[in-house]
Amino acid sequence: TGIGQVIMDTVAGGAIRYSDYVLSSDNPCAGGCAWIEGRYVASAEARISIFDAGFGHSDVTYTVASVWHGNIFRLDEHVERFLAGAARMRLESPLGKQAIIDIMKECVARSELREAYVNVSLTRGFGQRPGEKNIEALTSQIYAYAIPYLWVFTPHEQIGGISAVIAREVKRAGANCIDPQVKNYQWGDLLRATFEAQARGARTAFLLDADNYLSEGPGFNVCMIKEGKVLTPSRNVLPGITRKTALEIAVSLGLEVELRDIDSELLKSAEEVFTTTTAGGVTPVIELDGQPVGDGRPGRWTTAIRDRYWALMDEPCALIEPIDYSRRP
Ligand code: PLP
Secondary structure, X not given: XXXXXXXXXXXXXXXXXXXXXXHHOOOOOOOOEEEEOOEEEEHHHOOOXXXXXXXXXXXXXXXXXXXXXXXXXXXXXXXXXXXXXXXXOOOOOOOOHHHHHHHHHHHHHHHOOOOEEEEEEEXXXXXXXXXXXXXXXXXXXXXXXXXXXXXXOOHHHXXXXXXXXXXXXXXXXXXXXXXXXXXXXXXXXXXXXXXXXXXXXXXXXXXXXXXXXXXXXXXXXEEEEEOOEEEEOOOOOOOOHHHHHHHHHHHHOOOEEEEOXXXXXXXXXXXXXXXXXXXXXXXXXXXXXXXXXXXXXXXHHHHHHHHHHHHHOOOOOOOEEEOOHHHOO
């Protein structure tokens, strides 16, 4: 497809530029830049304390925004979600929203990357004493980095579709234990499901919550389409920015949208299924638990939403903001 070619060309060009930066640039942050304890460093040098509670207790939340063709997408909303999640975890950010936004953009500018994965994390941090466990004695930390764009699902998979299984061996932690609405690194359940998918010969897995309703998968939200309606879980999922974008596109295409509980039976009756994530856009699911979804090819609505999503990345509008690469030191 046309848009598929656009993605492919960008990926090929980005890969070439990436190796060029790393091999020939005199800018040490070219190809990847991190902000740690107040300093910008090359991604290869990015290190944090082993005593940070983000590591020891997964006492951390984060978000990932993307840069495409030099524009950063929905950054403001990413940082809003990030700070809202932090508040739910009683994590106090040492920096305000604008300072965080500025650091993320600066990481991108210094990396020189036109297609980037831009992560910001807030941890409970560390104290004066090594291994300090008293929460009151810890100083929270912001870390950020920009690295080459990462694909949860490759451009090939976004075009051709993927297979998935509904995990049987593990459930998604829910709001009553580790709230998936707050973006977190406690990937134990998502990783077990990934291994189960591998064992069952599928590309990825969808997890059910404790009530046996669909939640999400390792790094993505899930949507289904049936009878002109896009359905997606109302609870026990991250409110994904890509899902929000896909749902807005769906409405603009004349589809209805409903957030609701989805059990396996309803999911398996879908005409189309797709995943959404910042790190890889909109991916059709063409096989579920060994059975074709619809006619076993990427559905027409999914394809339209995917193509519109990638087109949006290039359209001057309130959702994208150009990175200023000229100020790099
Ligand atoms: N769900 C989980 C568990 C994720 O890790 C992610 C993204 O990394 C998503 C959903 C998708 O969220 P977004 O579209 O904001 O990237």
